[in-house]
Amino acid sequence: xxxxxxxxxxxxxxxxxxxxxxxxxxxxxxxxxxxxxxxxxxxxxxxxxxxxxxxxxxxxxxxxxxxxxxxxxxxxxxxxxxxxxxxx
Numbered sequence: 187x188x189x190x191x192x193x194x195x196x197x198x199x200x201x202x203x204x205x206x207x208x209x210x211x212x213x214x215x216x217x218x219x220x221x222x223x224x225x226x227x228x229x230x231x232x233x234x235x236x237x238x239x240x241x242x243x244x245x246x247x248x249x250x251x252x253x254x255x256x257x258x259x260x261x262x263x264x265x266x267x268x269x270x271x272x273x274x
Contacts, residue, residue, distance in 0.1 A: 187251055189223050192217055193243070193244065193245040210223060
C-alpha cells in the first residue's frame, strides 16, 4: 500500500522521528514522508512511533489501498491538532 506520513513533534524528538521514518519511507519535505509499505512494516512503524509520541505530538498516516484515492483512510497517533473534514 502507498503511505503518506506527516508528523508534528517537539524539537527534542524531531531528529528521532526523522531517523525512524527514513528507515521505512522516503523523506519528502520537513516532516513529510511517503512510500510503499507492507501491512507488517506499517504495523512495526506504528509501534515504534507510539513509543516516541508524547502528549502534544501528532502523526498522521494516509493509506492508499490499490493506488485508488477513494480507498484512503486517515489515522492519527497522538493529538489531532486540526480536524480536516475532507481530504484530497
